[in-house]
Amino acid sequence: MKHLKRIGQTMKFAVLAAAIAGLAQTAGVANAASLHTAKEGDTFFLLAQRYGVSVDELTKANPNIAPGNIYAGLQIMVPGDTGVKAASDSKPQLLKETEPNEGPTIKAWGKTFNYSKVVDVKATAYSAAGDENGKWGAVDYYGNPLKLGTIAVDPNVIPMGTKVLVTGYSHPGLPDHSFVAVARDQGSAITGKRIDIFIPGSKSFVNDFGFQNVKLYVIDK
Template sequence: MKKTMVSLVTAAALAGTFSLGSNASAAEVTVKKGDTLWDIAKANNITVDEIKEWNGLSNNVIHPQDQLKVALSERYKIEKGDTLWGISQNYDGVNFQKLAEWNEIPNPDLIYAGDEIVIYTAGNADAVETPVKEEAPAEEAPAEEKPAEEAPVEEEPAEEAPAEEASAEEAPAEEAPAEEKPAEEAPAEEEDNAGEPEVAQELTMSATAYTATCEGCSGITSTGINLLENPDMKVISVDPDVIPLGSKVWVEGYGEAIAGDTGGAIKGNRIDIFIPDKQDAIDFGVQEVQVKVYK
């Protein structure tokens, strides 16, 4: 029985004619603030290179609200005599239950010639969004400082007591509130600066990736971080003469990390990015990235 594959362009032209597959959910994720391609690839069990290829990306830069495909799909036009089971046999890792789920077919035994269905051939058809919990600590840090700044304000009643005792003298009573105003303005200025991390330097660097699971690797960084016990930590290896050890940094396509390791081959404007999965580290290759070093 001859099977006919229809291009996406043709499928778009015929979308008004066929019912099946028209409501199939697209395997896409919405980029959130702080997301990186590596985070999205890890959540969906695919590689960064696959995401870049499927979405036509030439680099690792993404923006909030971008829609990214995390699976590769094609459309199939049903012919007379076809069954979902028979169609699924032409694709590795695909069964008739998945075809019914992807295309919202209530009865897998009832399909119609001429309709089209979507078939996911690679990637994760059940798109997984990255968790948002990582952003919470960064936003809470300035909020925790406020009670400490408000403490002097509670002491104001103590300053007012002498003013009540000297009610007969008008001059001291007027001076007391005048002195209080600068004290109230000072915390406001500190709050404005607290939420803006200062950048000590911005660098363009050559980046490679490494893993802690290689043969003979201890998994302990030069600053004592155990990467085997903390695989989700973001750590980079640096030349301490360029980026001081222990510095908090931001790396394009990787996010915020700690400069917590060194390496014999890491000299000058070069960094090594920790990626827990060995194959992902190999796939990273060599990339030119922007690096911000915070004060």
């Protein structure tokens, strides 16, 4: 009987161990993702940069969310354990200029860009609102839907299709410190050393950008 009792105790310990392991595994799954409560202006692109994941990973983790329909209060699943990073951990690498033998470069977001010149411009911002885009609607000069990374320029100063690293601005609807943009749009008010930056979000949210002095690095395509 003692032997049978010992076997019974052993089985109880085995069941308990399995239960604990199951709980640990469940906790691991719970910690493997975090929820982000969306704010106005959030996009999968911005969240991917903030949390250190790819846009594809965010899309797969949120199959029921349309990337173009992110609104304030929406719960977005962030894959991995990056959702609880401190704010300082989510900041991108600061800009750093170097001048190696092959020509000037600038580092941003962990990448090195070769640039041919630097242009200081006055910047404003525009949204997809109808009254800001005329009869053509929320499309760029080529008829493509407006998206983050589109800027309007004076083609006599910055030729259409020019790729630039935009730096020196401040707005919650844009990536911290810098972002890559392409001159895809024009506007009658954008003349000389002026650019207009498209920012996703409401007109009032975008208008908080105001007028800012920014620096453009014309980078190789």
